[in-house]
Amino acid sequence: MNRQVLLFIALLSVYSVFGQVSYSIPEEMSKGSLVGNIAHDLGLEIKRLLSGKARIYTRNSEEYVELNRERGVLLVKERIDREVLCTETALCALNLQIILENPMEFYSVTVQITDINDNAPTFEKSEMKFKISESAIPGAKFVLERALDLDEGINGVQNYELKPTDNFALKLHNNADRNKNVEMVLQKPLDREKQDQISLVLTAVDGGEPQMSGTMLIVITVLDANDNAPVFTQPTYKATVTENSPKGTVVSTVSASDADQGSNGKITYSITNTLENVRKVFKINEENGEVLLIGNTDFEKSRHFQINLLASDDGGLTDSCKLIVDVQDVNDNKPEINIMSKSTVISEDAKLNTVVTMINIEDLDSEENGNVKCFISEDIPFTLKTSTNSFYSLVTASELDRETASEYNITVTCSDEGVPSLSSSVTLTLQISDVNDNAPVFERSSYEAYIVENNTPGLSIFTVKARDADWNQNARVSYMLEDSSVNGVPVSSYVSVSADSGVIHAVRSFDYEQIKDFHFCVKAQDGGSPPLSSNVTVKVMIQDQNDNPPQVLYPVQTGGSLVAEMVPRSADVGYLVTKVVAVDVDSGQNAWLSYKLQKATDRALFEVGSQNGEIRTIRQVTDKDAVKQRVTVIVEDNGQPSRSATVIVNVAVADSFPEVLSEFTDFTQDKEYNDNLTFYLVLALAVVSFLFITCLVVIISVKIYRWRQSRVLCHSNLPVIPYYPPRYSDTLGTGTLQHVYNYEVCRTTDSRKSDCKFGIAGSQNVLIMDPSSTGTMQRIQSEKSILDEPDSPLEVRPSTNSNNIHFSEQRKLSIILFR
Numbered sequence: 001m002n003r004q005v006l007l008f009i010a011l012l013s014v015y016s017v018f019g020q021v022s023y024s025i026p027e028e029m030s031k032g033s034l035v036g037n038i039a040h041d042l043g044l045e046i047k048r049l050l051s052g053k054a055r056i057y058t059r060n061s062e063e064y065v066e067l068n069r070e071r072g073v074l075l076v077k078e079r080i081d082r083e084v085l086c087t088e089t090a091l092c093a094l095n096l097q098i099i100l101e102n103p104m105e106f107y108s109v110t111v112q113i114t115d116i117n118d119n120a121p122t123f124e125k126s127e128m129k130f131k132i133s134e135s136a137i138p139g140a141k142f143v144l145e146r147a148l149d150l151d152e153g154i155n156g157v158q159n160y161e162l163k164p165t166d167n168f169a170l171k172l173h174n175n176a177d178r179n180k181n182v183e184m185v186l187q188k189p190l191d192r193e194k195q196d197q198i199s200l201v202l203t204a205v206d207g208g209e210p211q212m213s214g215t216m217l218i219v220i221t222v223l224d225a226n227d228n229a230p231v232f233t234q235p236t237y238k239a240t241v242t243e244n245s246p247k248g249t250v251v252s253t254v255s256a257s258d259a260d261q262g263s264n265g266k267i268t269y270s271i272t273n274t275l276e277n278v279r280k281v282f283k284i285n286e287e288n289g290e291v292l293l294i295g296n297t298d299f300e301k302s303r304h305f306q307i308n309l310l311a312s313d314d315g316g317l318t319d320s321c322k323l324i325v326d327v328q329d330v331n332d333n334k335p336e337i338n339i340m341s342k343s344t345v346i347s348e349d350a351k352l353n354t355v356v357t358m359i360n361i362e363d364l365d366s367e368e369n370g371n372v373k374c375f376i377s378e379d380i381p382f383t384l385k386t387s388t389n390s391f392y393s394l395v396t397a398s399e400l401d402r403e404t405a406s407e408y409n410i411t412v413t414c415s416d417e418g419v420p421s422l423s424s425s426v427t428l429t430l431q432i433s434d435v436n437d438n439a440p441v442f443e444r445s446s447y448e449a450y451i452v453e454n455n456t457p458g459l460s461i462f463t464v465k466a467r468d469a470d471w472n473q474n475a476r477v478s479y480m481l482e483d484s485s486v487n488g489v490p491v492s493s494y495v496s497v498s499a500d501s502g503v504i505h506a507v508r509s510f511d512y513e514q515i516k517d518f519h520f521c522v523k524a525q526d527g528g529s530p531p532l533s534s535n536v537t538v539k540v541m542i543q544d545q546n547d548n549p550p551q552v553l554y555p556v557q558t559g560g561s562l563v564a565e566m567v568p569r570s571a572d573v574g575y576l577v578t579k580v581v582a583v584d585v586d587s588g589q590n591a592w593l594s595y596k597l598q599k600a601t602d603r604a605l606f607e608v609g610s611q612n613g614e615i616r617t618i619r620q621v622t623d624k625d626a627v628k629q630r631v632t633v634i635v636e637d638n639g640q641p642s643r644s645a646t647v648i649v650n651v652a653v654a655d656s657f658p659e660v661l662s663e664f665t666d667f668t669q670d671k672e673y674n675d676n677l678t679f680y681l682v683l684a685l686a687v688v689s690f691l692f693i694t695c696l697v698v699i700i701s702v703k704i705y706r707w708r709q710s711r712v713l714c715h716s717n718l719p720v721i722p723y724y725p726p727r728y729s730d731t732l733g734t735g736t737l738q739h740v741y742n743y744e745v746c747r748t749t750d751s752r753k754s755d756c757k758f759g760i761a762g763s764q765n766v767l768i769m770d771p772s773s774t775g776t777m778q779r780i781q782s783e784k785s786i787l788d789e790p791d792s793p794l795e796v797r798p799s800t801n802s803n804n805i806h807f808s809e810q811r812k813l814s815i816i817l818f819r
Helices: 038-042 048-051 657-714
Strands: 006-012 018-028 034-036 055-057 065-068 075-076 092-100 105-114 127-133 141-144 156-164 168-174 181-186 197-204 213-225 236-242 250-253 267-271 282-284 290-293 306-312 318-328 338-344 345-347 355-362 371-373 382-388 392-395 407-416 425-433 446-452 460-463 475-483 494-498 503-506 517-526 532-541 552-553 565-569 575-580 579-582 595-598 606-608 616-617 628-636 644-653 740-744 762-768 779-782 792-796 805-807 816-818
Touching: 018 038, 034 792, 038 092, 055 065, 055 168, 092 338, 127 141, 127 392, 141 318, 141 552, 156 168, 156 181, 168 197, 236 250, 250 644, 267 282, 282 306, 338 425, 355 371, 355 425, 371 382, 382 407, 392 407, 446 460, 475 494, 532 805, 552 644, 565 575, 565 740, 575 644, 595 606
Parallel strands: 018 105, 127 213, 236 318, 345 425, 446 532, 565 644
Antiparallel strands: 006 018, 034 075, 055 092, 065 075, 092 105, 141 181, 156 197, 168 181, 197 213, 250 290, 267 306, 282 290, 306 318, 338 355, 355 392, 371 407, 382 392, 407 425, 460 503, 475 517, 494 503, 517 532, 552 579, 575 616, 595 628, 606 616, 628 644, 740 762, 762 779
């Protein structure tokens, strides 16, 4: 097997590298035979074929050659019969492309199929019959049927032999199509009387190795004299027919004449072509020579027809001519769009001129009908670029943005230049994959939120919202606080933000009087890699709540001293006594104060301005008005609910200061005295109640204990052994106490400053147990008033101790026990 390899490498495009390789192999090679080392011839490595998923692309559905990527070679996949593959062309070749991906490349490969001598010459008819008049003169020619050899070149028909050669000889004529016309020439006159029928054998021989041949029997019937043969008006006729013409169309008319008369001058027309494609498409009217269309003419299959015509008379004389029929192309084929390789997904950050799809266009028509132009919509970021006459690349023409368009349906339309123009289209769906190129965007450039003071910690204030135009993980937004401080305190101690929802929560309870507003920044960050973020400023406004009562600034309220406003008895109506000044640390209507007169010693004497707090007289002061006047003013704010404060204003109606001083000195003492008396009375009541409850519990407990002990002793049979505590002596069978206990209660009082302003006679109880007595108990009671000398110290001398105890002025009740 001879194999020729031609390698042509050419740069056909700035986007992909193309190469062309040509191989030549004989037909009828067995499956798996080596065609060529494509990897070596193209300068490619085996790993490039594997990583690029190298494959063969052919326009036809049949594949005769396959690619072995592991070895980098082309192998015969199916049996190749050149005569079946290329019926009408002398040059037979397979055109295929090698496609690689990542990056996209393709190479053209041409495999030429050479002919071998695998077909013998054959005749369409196994026998030809001639009727030749005996009057035929030597040199008369008789056209014989040519042999058909499907092989090409030297393997085709090379020569003819005719045997026996007693009367006839062969004459061969070479035509422009390299075929030979075979004519049988009469060498010697025929003599019907000697031989009325002659049998000859025509042998066709090819030039292949081994040589093959085919034969046909020629039977000649010798007739009586017919000395004129038919003659065509011209040796070659030409006609034109449009493809897809209807059946019955007259293609051309040929004409021949015969000088004989009668039956010897009657001409019959016939077609002598041996190829079936002619006989299936054309027929001739035997009588008038009209060539008719009986089949379909397809320019893409056969562009020319050569019809061999024969005119014969009844005497057996013939003449031949040929009719050349050119098929005119019509635009009857749409462009075929073949997707060689395509991507269904492309990243939005793909560079310009990135190849997305490679397309092969084929139109079987010719000239203008076969000129194809392809285009796509102009409002998409893609363009078609042609690399060769029939190959297009769909590439990116501008930057892609998935957020603008996440998918493109690209319609590629291809139209030829025929009239009318035919077109075809294909739609490519391309998904744009996302990259993290968009930062989260807040719905507002800044936020303002309001929260009422004294809120509950953890209360939701409001929500910030940011959106990310990206997709999936790149669009997942999380929120966080930017590090900052408010009055030197980290902002995280004031508020917190939910990472998922963006809800702002109060961490502490706010006080409007301490902080009225504060700012902080919230950052929204997506989940891309690397992450993108954006910030927004949030201003939180604290709203006031009526949580502070008014505070009276004037008159000043003190516990130890008394301030009084003097009003002369000559004061007229509207006299300004004083002005109550109060403030409220709240704001707004919560701080609007109003003044009212709550109570007064003489309501008919004073009034209070509701807005300014001024206390004025509403009538003329008279001598009958008391010197000491007390006015109670209530100050209320305008909150809901409102809060208030009261202030007592002491007013002295007098013309001189000494008069005021004598009146308000006792008043001050009485006030202090009454306040202290109330406190200590409450304290004494609490102590007495506690002691009473304690004694009651102890008594009940002792009763229960004794009852349980008596129950135990009553039910026991053990002897009772009396037990006497230490220092106990039984005298005459009667127990006595050896000690004398004195109980003495002493109290003191002071004029108006003691807890108790009443005196109770003190008593001294002495319990004397005489050891010599028989169980008698004497009780000596003595009473002594402790109020006789209230301002002098009290001295008590117990009988058993020499200690002297002095009681000074005090404000509590003392109980002293002496042993």
